[in-house]
Amino acid sequence: MAASHQPSIDATELFEILVREQESRLRAFIGSMVQSPEAVEDLVQDCFLVAWKNLGKYDRTLPFGPWLRGIAKNLALSYYRKVRRDKHAFPGEEIIDHLSLLYSSLDKAPGDDFDAQIKSLECCLEKLPEHQRKIIDLHYEEELDTRQIAEFLGRTREGVKKILQRGRSWLADCIQQRLSALGMEPIREATREKG
Amino acid sequence: MSQHSSKDPKKGSSKELGSNTSMVEQEAKQLFVHGLLRYRFHKESREQREARIAAILETIRQPSASTPLPIWRRIIPIAAGLLAILFIGRFFLQSPNEKILEAEILSHTLENSRKGIHYFEGSFLGNRYGKTIWRKFEAFFGPNKAFAIRILRPGGSITFGSDGNKYWIKGRNGNAFLLPFLPKDGFPLLGMGANLSYLEVRPLMEAVLDPNSRPVVRTEVGSRIRFQGNFRFPAFFAGHPLRNLSGTKGKFDLWIQKETSMLQSLLLQSTTSPSKDDPPFRLRLIRKKTPPIDDSASIFSPKIAEIPSQLRFSLWSAGVLRRWKAFRDKHRQKK
Numbered sequence: 001m002a003a004s005h006q007p008s009i010d011a012t013e014l015f016e017i018l019v020r021e022q023e024s025r026l027r028a029f030i031g032s033m034v035q036s037p038e039a040v041e042d043l044v045q046d047c048f049l050v051a052w053k054n055l056g057k058y059d060r061t062l063p064f065g066p067w068l069r070g071i072a073k074n075l076a077l078s079y080y081r082k083v084r085r086d087k088h089a090f091p092g093e094e095i096i097d098h099l100s101l102l103y104s105s106l107d108k109a110p111g112d113d114f115d116a117q118i119k120s121l122e123c124c125l126e127k128l129p130e131h132q133r134k135i136i137d138l139h140y141e142e143e144l145d146t147r148q149i150a151e152f153l154g155r156t157r158e159g160v161k162k163i164l165q166r167g168r169s170w171l172a173d174c175i176q177q178r179l180s181a182l183g184m185e186p187i188r189e190a191t192r193e194k195g
Numbered sequence: 196m197s198q199h200s201s202k203d204p205k206k207g208s209s210k211e212l213g214s215n216t217s218m219v220e221q222e223a224k225q226l227f228v229h230g231l232l233r234y235r236f237h238k239e240s241r242e243q244r245e246a247r248i249a250a251i252l253e254t255i256r257q258p259s260a261s262t263p264l265p266i267w268r269r270i271i272p273i274a275a276g277l278l279a280i281l282f283i284g285r286f287f288l289q290s291p292n293e294k295i296l297e298a299e300i301l302s303h304t305l306e307n308s309r310k311g312i313h314y315f316e317g318s319f320l321g322n323r324y325g326k327t328i329w330r331k332f333e334a335f336f337g338p339n340k341a342f343a344i345r346i347l348r349p350g351g352s353i354t355f356g357s358d359g360n361k362y363w364i365k366g367r368n369g370n371a372f373l374l375p376f377l378p379k380d381g382f383p384l385l386g387m388g389a390n391l392s393y394l395e396v397r398p399l400m401e402a403v404l405d406p407n408s409r410p411v412v413r414t415e416v417g418s419r420i421r422f423q424g425n426f427r428f429p430a431f432f433a434g435h436p437l438r439n440l441s442g443t444k445g446k447f448d449l450w451i452q453k454e455t456s457m458l459q460s461l462l463l464q465s466t467t468s469p470s471k472d473d474p475p476f477r478l479r480l481i482r483k484k485t486p487p488i489d490d491s492a493s494i495f496s497p498k499i500a501e502i503p504s505q506l507r508f509s510l511w512s513a514g515v516l517r518r519w520k521a522f523r524d525k526h527r528q529k530k
């Protein structure tokens with residue numbers, strides 16, 4: 001019996017597949033840590049470059065996403081050391097490790113790509129109370145800062161910050177509930193995987 | 196991806212939260228949703244994403260990505276670059292026709308830009324008598340000054356447009372009516388040839404530049420040119436659609452594609468209130484890929500419905516009544 005023919009694939013081609021698979025989620029992950037869009041752009045590129053150079057060190061028995069996010073965390077840390085802006089401090093390693101776990105939980109969500117995997121965000125946004133939705137939209141879609149939103153809505157800046165914070169917490173809980181309903185225990189599974 | 200300068204999720208977090216697990220979780224959740232929202236609201240088109248992935252792959256495919264180049268191979272491109280800059284700089288310094296050359300290039304790109312339909316997405320944010328107004332819209336610009344601006348509303352869109360000769364408005368029910376009473380010079384942006392290339396936008400920006408403020412700052416960012424400056428609207432005459440904005444000051448931020456000279460985005464942010472009752476406004480316009488259009492005539496020249504004379508009178512009366520009420524409310528608020 002003839003042996004089945006395996007298509008040959010070189011490292012560059014394999015890495016291209018990984019870049020395509022991971023690029024969007026890596027962009028979102030770095031966007032969680034770094035504010036400047038230009039810096040996010042640069043860090044995504046640098047991260048893949050570092051990953052490519054260190055591909056030999058990657059343990060193939062573990063998932064690729066968390067390894068890539070580990071590189072991104074270190075790059076973000078060096079970025080903050082370079083820019084040294086008090087207003088936007090590095091969130092802290094412990095927080096970023098936990099953040100990476102949250103992103104890992106999305107890796108397991110159903111869907112062919114990241115856009116499909118964050119479908120739960122879309123559903124949760126639709127259910128978000130209207131006053132929170134409006135402020136979230138103004139902040140993220142219209143790119144207004146909290147001072148400008150406060151000015152437009154006739155609220156205090158602190159009030160706007162609180163609503164934004166509550167809106168994000170509500171969305172995080174909603175996403176986790178939806179993932180749990182799909183049979184995934186987001187953080188627990190991700191922690192087990194890390195362990 | 197957007198720039199959110201006053202993000203609160205992680206301010207001062209590392210020192211205070213280090214040992215508190217639940218606070219760490221809360222903070223991570225905030226950042227998690229923050230990143231997802233930024234991604235969701237500023238998702239790129241497939242072409243933009245492909246271009247970025249191609250750039251990443253290009254970087255890793257370069258031999259320098261895996262093995263460092265010998266010094267001589269690194270020096271040669273730098274030296275060649277320096278020589279090229281010196282040569283080109285010399286050429287332009289010596290050229291007496293630099294401005295003519297620039298004009299020729301711009302006219303050529305302008306000619307190209309007139310072809311096809313240009314599509315923008317925009318939003319307007321402002322206040323009217325203490326009520327926030329936030330409208331998103333789509334804008335199509337076609338040849339011969341044709342345009343259509345579709346204001347998106349929850350109950351259906353309202354479209355305002357022109358085929359280049361007549362102005363019309365289309366309501367939620369899909370019926371389009373002519374607007375015979377629209378002042379010809381009412382909307383300077385539309386009256387100047389609405390393809391929105393730099394050549395067309397520049398005179399408008401120059402007309403509203405604030406002469407008392409610092410000059411326009413021009414910076415080159417990759418394949419784009421950015422213009423930042425301050426504007427001050429002139430005093431619009433009574434009856435002008437923009438009369439409420441007379442004398443308003445603010446900042447503009449304009450991005451132009453270097454190769455085509457086409458406008459990529461425009462942001463007008465007022466810093467002073469047009470009036471006591473109308474706090475600052477913000478207008479944003481971003482070029483997007485034109486969606487597939489089967490018939491451009493349906494966008495710029497919809498079938499116009501005839502308005503019966505009784506209805507025309509009713510509309511006119513309703514308009515007068517609405518203006519009178521607005522005038523009365525404004526004076527009541529002042530008291």
